[in-house]
């Protein structure tokens with residue numbers, strides 16, 4: 001049985017800790033803040049709650065696998081329900097489309113909203129990712145990357161100079177379809193000219209497997225994992241920031257915290273590795289993807305009937321999330337994410353885009369990008385895409401320091417709940433049973 005220390009209690013840390021405890025290790029989780037969950041947490045104010053970060057996830061199979069492999073199945077703890085439609089896209093020219101799940105339904109919706117031929121163009125783009133998804137799932141997302149073991153297709157994808165920007169220009173004459181396809185990476189703060197083409201495969205994943213949420217908010221997933229930490233007897237220390245690794249004779253021997261050293265045979269860093277000087281040298285050529293401007297709104301009275309997510313394209317890009325929280329009767333817990341030229345208040349920008357609720361906002365919690373990064377000790381959006389070399393610049397699941405592994409948004413295979421959940425599974429795979 002190895003003494004394992006997990007650094008960071010966000011989704012990656014929680015998932016790594018429960019998996020490794022179930023594999024028989026003696027696990028201690030050290031969290032800098034005074035609560036667990038990281039971005040997968042809850043903001044509470046005057047009777048309202050909002051998801052602090054994620055409000056939905058792709059690939060529910062990753063969450064199900066986590067719960068099954070760490071104890072009882074997910075279904076015994078909480079319901080993940082599909083989100084339909086996936087989201088509404090509203091464009092600068094006033095046109096809009098509600099994008100459903102499923103290939104045929106997406107084609108029909110796009111043809112009806114954006115003109116005939118749109119559906120076929122979209123399908124040609126999305127279908128092309130089917131083989132990419134198969135190859136990368138096998139060699140990149142579900143097993144530790146190894147160029148020697150990986151198939152030719154996965155090697156070619158990860159090594160390509162082709163960018164998402166180029167593929168979108170080539171695939172679509174209609175700028176609106178480019179916006180729909182590039183939306184995810186743009187919201188996460190990336191410049192599409194620096195994003196490898198294969199990252200577009202999330203459109204395929206979303207089309208085929210949908211988006212899922214918990215009716216009370218995605219923070220329910222963190223609550224269920226916190227309960228599981230107790231079942232699996234994981235020791236938890238809150239308010240314990242780790243400041244570096246303790247390395248002796250070329251191998252990790254523990255971690256240094258602000259209140260002393262904690263011994264360990266294995267350390268899983270589920271936080272931005274740039275914070276720990278021993279690892280920072282290995283990731284100095286990475287940059288964080290900065291989170292968006294965030295405003296949680298408590299809106300009272302009647303509101304327009306809007307889907308789960310409304311994307312208002314333009315500069316600024318505004319994303320309104322109408323679920324992912326709880327509100328008193330007759331009120332609504334909304335969250336607005338903003339990117340780009342936000343020279344005015346987000347509620348004013350929202351009104352300019354046609355959603356007028358300014359006089360109904362009774363409670364409001366603003367969180368700047370800086371505040372988010374400070375609260376979570378790094379960016380929950382992980383590493384900024386700077387071209388194909390970013391793949392190799394990220395660590396994970398192994399690191400150059402023997403006994404040290406990394407999981408989470410800044411690790412391989414990337415940010416977002418599906419990738420972060422998979423990063424914890426990769427760590428458990430390489431550490432193995434006690």
Ligand SMILES: Cc1cc2nc3c(=O)[nH]c(=O)nc-3n(C[C@H](O)[C@H](O)[C@H](O)COP(=O)(O)OP(=O)(O)OC[C@H]3O[C@@H](n4cnc5c(N)ncnc54)[C@H](O)[C@@H]3O)c2cc1C
Pocket residue numbers: 007008009010011012013030031032033035036037038039040052053054055056057058240241242243270271272275291292294337372375376377378379380381382407408409410415416417418420
């Ligand atoms: C506004 C917003 C909306 C999002 N929406 C979605 C969405 O809808 N769907 C989706 O899939 N993804 C979404 N994401 C991304 C998703 O939230 C993250 O990728 C994921 O939650 C990251 O989990 P993590 O555990 O890697 O990091 P974090 O959640 O950032 O957790 C890191 C934890 O480590 C702790 N920590 C940091 N440094 C130290 C240290 N030195 N010592 C000890 N502890 C430390 C922090 O306090 C924190 O608790 C969103 C992100 C944001 C910001």
